[in-house]
Amino acid sequence: MSLVAPELAERVVARALARGGDLGELYAEDRRGFGVTLDDGRVEDPRSGAERGASVRVVRGEASYFGHVDGIDEASLMQVADSVAQAVRGDECRPAALGAARVAEGHPVAERPEGVEAARKAQLLRECDERARAAGAEVTQVSVGYREERRLVEVFNSEGVAAADDRTRIRLSAQVVTRRDGAIGPRVETGTDTRGGHAGFELLASDPGAVAESAARKALTLLDAVDAPSGRLPVVVGNGFGGVLLHEAVGHGLEADAVHKRASVYAGRLGQQLADPSVTAYDDGRRTGEWGSDGIDDEGTPTRRTTVIENGCLTSYLYDLVRARADGVESTGNGRRQSFRHLPVPRMTNTYFAPGEATPEELIAGVQRGLYAVSFGGGQVEPATGDFVFGVSEGYLIEGGKVTAPVRGATLVGNGLEALRAVDGIAGDLSIATGYCGKAGQTVPAGVGQPHVRLAELTVGGTA
Amino acid sequence: MSSDLEALARSGVEAALSAGAGEAEAWCEDTTGRKIRVYGGAVESLSDSGGRGIGIRAFLDGRVGYAYGTDLGPEGLRSIASTAASVAAVADPDEHAGLPEAFGATAVEGLESAAMAGFSTERKVELALAVERAARSRPGVSQVENAVYSDSEGAAAIANSRGFSASYAATSAWVYASAFAGEGQDLMTGLGVGLARDPGALDPEAIGVEAAERAVALAGARRPASRRCPVVLDTFVAASFAGFIGAMLSADSVQRGRSLFAGRQGEEVADSSFVLTDEGCDPDGPASAPFDGEGSPTRRTPLIDGGRLAGFLYDTRTARKDARETTANAGRSYRTAPSVGATNLLVQPGGSTLPELFARAGDGLYVTDVAGLHSGVNPVSGTFSVGASGRLIEGGELGAPVREITIAGDLVGMLRDVVAVGSEGRWVPLAGSVRAAPMLIGEMTMSGS
Numbered sequence: 001m002s003l004v005a006p007e008l009a010e011r012v013v014a015r016a017l018a019r020g021g022d023l024g025e026l027y028a029e030d031r032r033g034f035g036v037t038l039d040d041g042r043v044e045d046p047r048s049g050a051e052r053g054a055s056v057r058v059v060r061g062e063a064s065y066f067g068h069v070d071g072i073d074e075a076s077l078m079q080v081a082d083s084v085a086q087a088v089r090g091d092e093c094r095p096a097a098l099g100a101a102r103v104a105e106g107h108p109v110a111e112r113p114e115g116v117e118a119a120r121k122a123q124l125l126r127e128c129d130e131r132a133r134a135a136g137a138e139v140t141q142v143s144v145g146y147r148e149e150r151r152l153v154e155v156f157n158s159e160g161v162a163a164a165d166d167r168t169r170i171r172l173s174a175q176v177v178t179r180r181d182g183a184i185g186p187r188v189e190t191g192t193d194t195r196g197g198h199a200g201f202e203l204l205a206s207d208p209g210a211v212a213e214s215a216a217r218k219a220l221t222l223l224d225a226v227d228a229p230s231g232r233l234p235v236v237v238g239n240g241f242g243g244v245l246l247h248e249a250v251g252h253g254l255e256a257d258a259v260h261k262r263a264s265v266y267a268g269r270l271g272q273q274l275a276d277p278s279v280t281a282y283d284d285g286r287r288t289g290e291w292g293s294d295g296i297d298d299e300g301t302p303t304r305r306t307t308v309i310e311n312g313c314l315t316s317y318l319y320d321l322v323r324a325r326a327d328g329v330e331s332t333g334n335g336r337r338q339s340f341r342h343l344p345v346p347r348m349t350n351t352y353f354a355p356g357e358a359t360p361e362e363l364i365a366g367v368q369r370g371l372y373a374v375s376f377g378g379g380q381v382e383p384a385t386g387d388f389v390f391g392v393s394e395g396y397l398i399e400g401g402k403v404t405a406p407v408r409g410a411t412l413v414g415n416g417l418e419a420l421r422a423v424d425g426i427a428g429d430l431s432i433a434t435g436y437c438g439k440a441g442q443t444v445p446a447g448v449g450q451p452h453v454r455l456a457e458l459t460v461g462g463t464a
Numbered sequence: 465m466s467s468d469l470e471a472l473a474r475s476g477v478e479a480a481l482s483a484g485a486g487e488a489e490a491w492c493e494d495t496t497g498r499k500i501r502v503y504g505g506a507v508e509s510l511s512d513s514g515g516r517g518i519g520i521r522a523f524l525d526g527r528v529g530y531a532y533g534t535d536l537g538p539e540g541l542r543s544i545a546s547t548a549a550s551v552a553a554v555a556d557p558d559e560h561a562g563l564p565e566a567f568g569a570t571a572v573e574g575l576e577s578a579a580m581a582g583f584s585t586e587r588k589v590e591l592a593l594a595v596e597r598a599a600r601s602r603p604g605v606s607q608v609e610n611a612v613y614s615d616s617e618g619a620a621a622i623a624n625s626r627g628f629s630a631s632y633a634a635t636s637a638w639v640y641a642s643a644f645a646g647e648g649q650d651l652m653t654g655l656g657v658g659l660a661r662d663p664g665a666l667d668p669e670a671i672g673v674e675a676a677e678r679a680v681a682l683a684g685a686r687r688p689a690s691r692r693c694p695v696v697l698d699t700f701v702a703a704s705f706a707g708f709i710g711a712m713l714s715a716d717s718v719q720r721g722r723s724l725f726a727g728r729q730g731e732e733v734a735d736s737s738f739v740l741t742d743e744g745c746d747p748d749g750p751a752s753a754p755f756d757g758e759g760s761p762t763r764r765t766p767l768i769d770g771g772r773l774a775g776f777l778y779d780t781r782t783a784r785k786d787a788r789e790t791t792a793n794a795g796r797s798y799r800t801a802p803s804v805g806a807t808n809l810l811v812q813p814g815g816s817t818l819p820e821l822f823a824r825a826g827d828g829l830y831v832t833d834v835a836g837l838h839s840g841v842n843p844v845s846g847t848f849s850v851g852a853s854g855r856l857i858e859g860g861e862l863g864a865p866v867r868e869i870t871i872a873g874d875l876v877g878m879l880r881d882v883v884a885v886g887s888e889g890r891w892v893p894l895a896g897s898v899r900a901a902p903m904l905i906g907e908m909t910m911s912g913s
Contacts, residue, residue, distance in 0.1 A: 034551070036551075036554060036555075039720065040720065042558065043554060044555050044556065044558065045528070045530070045555070046528075046529050046530065046551040046552065046554045046555050047529075047530040047531065047532075047551065047800075047801060048530070048531045048532075048547045048548070048551050049531065049532045049533065049799060050531075050532075050533040050534075050535070050543070050544070050547075051534045052535065053515075053534060062503075062506060063506065063507045063508060063509065063510070064508065064509040064510070065509070065510050065511075066510065066512070067511065067512035067513070067514075068511075068512075068513055068514070068515075069514050070515050070516055070517065071534065071535075080514075083512055084512070087510050087585065118551060118554040119554060121554070122554045141722075143720075177722065177844065188721075188844040188845055189844075190842070190843075190844060228849075230690070230911050232913075261503065261609050262607055262644075262647075263607070263609045265649060265651075341513060341515070380836040380851070381835075382653060382835070384609070384644060384651050384653055385652070385653075386649070387835075387867065387868060388835075388851075389835045389836040389850065389851030389870070390836065391849070408842075408847075409842070409847055409849050409872070410849070411836070411849045411850070411870055413851050413868055413869075413870055414868070415649065415868070459687075459868065459913075461851070461870030461872065
């Protein structure tokens with residue numbers, strides 16, 4: 001695999017730096033994908049895409065100059081390099097010589113998804129449909145989606161970086177609607193679940209129907225849900241997708257662009273004790289086969305595990321090249337972009353709390369009256385303050401140390417610093433779920449995860 | 465440029481027919497754009513973008529396949545077209561799928577501004593810097609996180625196997641700024657935004673001041689006590705709710721049973737003061753175009769009128785399913801197959817100024833920001849619980865700033881409880897394209913401490 005010959009890359013980077021700059025970079029990408037969905041028992045919307053393009057970036061001081069084109073032929077690359085160079089005001093600088101792009105150590109793919117017949121993917125969706133419908137008579141609608149993507153990425157820069165990455169991701173998602181007619185009208189609930197990773201079709205070899213069954217189980221459970229309580233309550237947050245709380249309320253505030261603009265409540269707090277000494281958290285773009293993992297980031301820096309919180313202390317921010325240079329540190333391999341059409345920005349990869357010693361049952365047993373938030377329908381945070389809101393898509397009451405009735409309509413409202421301080425128990429059952437994270441108009445796959453975590457007190461906005 | 469693009473779309477259709485499609489349609493786009501982000505009085509990033517691509521829909525015995533790509537040479541087109549035809553085989557047949565019966569273009573004035581070409585990069589940078597200065601110079605502003613100028617010039621073309629082809633060109637320019645007031649955990653943010661067909665029609669001073677004032681108004685916000693009270697939604701928040709309601713009025717959501725409006729056509733779903741229309745041919749609408757993603761001419765569609773649910777948004781497939789005509793709401797880009805969505809949503813302004821709405825509210829809450837609307841609303845039941853910040857209303861006047869509250873209710877209940885719609889309508893291009901106005905709601909549950 002080679003998208004751009006090193007000799008051409010070297011000339012493009014040199015051309016981009018014709019009017020100066022501290023860093024010149026060429027990013028080339030070939031991306032191909034296929035997706036198909038099943039809805040109302042019918043396989044529909046099969047779609048396939050193939051794009052090839054490149055972008056050129058020049059960084060000079062605090063400013064970035066950027067341009068992108070569809071196509072990676074010499075004429076297109078030279079044209080975009082010229083256009084970017086036009087915007088720069090400075091003296092010409094001489095880039096380092098470039099070798100052939102070294103392919104990063106990737107993540108294992110046993111069965112290439114594009115090599116699997118489309119009919120088998122459709123069959124997978126039908127199996128999921130059957131499993132969800134078999135879960136209960138009150139299941140009224142099942143929607144299942146399959147998606148695969150392969151991105152070949154090459155990054156060359158004026159400091160001699162010549163790196164390549166071959167990224168394959170697949171994801172199966174299920175959404176199930178249940179309905180029960182009652183005296184005060186129908187009650188309709190929704191449950192979702194997903195399975196995905198930086199991996200091949202083998203990820204779906206073992207019991208893919210379980211994804212749909214799990215979504216159905218959630219939607220069926222919610223039919224019996226009572227209104228959520230409101231007020232200040234202890235909250236046990238579930239493992240896997242429960243980690244979206246850490247991602248939103250803490251992780252975004254650790255991204256170095258937000259820190260630099262003092263748009264983060266975590267700015268200036270390195271070394272501070274923000275949580276109980278039992279709390280450790282990582283951003284880990286190397287974790288094998290995980291949804292948010294890559295071989296290199298989108299600036300050619302090898303991905304790595306960064307300890308962001310160690311024994312309750314804030315230990316690191318998440319850096320791309322530009323912000324790392326400004327702080328005199330190394331990039332942590334978090335310079336990510338949605339595609340060749342986007343500038344890299346510091347982004348999380350897989351962010352999660354390290355497992356502790358407790359069991360989920362022990363965490364729950366310690367709560368007299370509280371909320372068990374298993375998964376969230378989504379969340380939003382203002383990184384500048386750390387204020388967050390999460391809709392609880394699957395939640396239960398905890399009464400007398402036991403999980404009792406399911407609740408609906410609960411939201412968690414609070415602040416990242418407050419939530420970190422409130423952590424008073426961590427279980428050992430770490431798992432990581434597949435999220436899509438949006439920032440600065442770019443969406444990238446991000447792994448969110450944690451073991452079960454207990455927060456001593458948080459504001460629950462309920463419907464009761 | 466447009467005629468080249470139409471020819472390209474026609475070639476795409478021919479390639480799909482040669483690859484075995486019974487019928488076919490191709491959509492092409494060619495756009496260029498510039499984005500300038502300034503920070504601290506200097507350029508932080510300057511981006512040039514250019515893109516050209518095609519998406520092809522192939523119909524084979526009631527099955528539909530889609531493929532897109534950016535390789536537009538003869539070989540590339542053949543590959544995209546044959547992929548569209550071959551992936552169709554995996555789909556189940558759909559009796560309602562197919563090309564529309566009628567095609568055409570509605571005349572929409574002013575989509576393209578000739579003035580766009582006259583603006584140099586330097587003037588665009590200066591515009592972004594002027595927005596930042598306007599925000600920064602306001603007392604109480606501690607920081608301007610972002611001032612971003614962005615524009616695009618582009619053309620789109622469609623062709624299909626019934627012999628129809630058409631194209632149009634459009635320009636747009638927009639600016640947003642995000643300002644902070646206060647520091648640390650007391651920091652509050654405010655957003656200012658403006659949108660036009662070219663940079664000359666943007667008012668940098670007004671956009672900067674808006675960001676600053678929205679942030680400063682929240683400085684020192686605290687969590688208030690829980691209660692039920694009248695609520696005034698500001699224009700941005702009203703636009704967020706209207707956008708969500710528009711999504712729920714998609715016939716696709718309705719037919720799949722994923723909308724609270726399913727089966728309620730003609731029912732009373734709002735107070736008569738809340739009038740909602742979709743208008744794809746409004747000359748001022750950011751999402752306006754002569755035709756939709758299937759080549760149906762754009763039009764005006766009443767959605768909520770006289771307090772009743774007047775209609776849904778349709779594309780060809782969903783319209784056939786309900787035995788009616790499309791409303792030309794097939795949205796698309798070359799990377800996505802057509803799917804039902806709102807174009808420009810218009811909330812009809814009422815007769816009350818904002819101070820009059822506060823006076824009528826008496827004691828209540830003025831909401832200037834909601835968080836988590838899409839995760840906090842159950843689309844099927846319409847119940848919601850979302851995070852909010854804003855100001856208390858005390859004795860008919862604006863009072864103390866508040867944050868970390870949740871407001872809860874159900875959407876139809878809220879719409880029926882609309883007491884008055886404000887007179888100051890404006891475009892809010894934040895989540896989709898909505899022209900909204902502030903709204904006074906009789907009573908909502910506000911949960912604080």
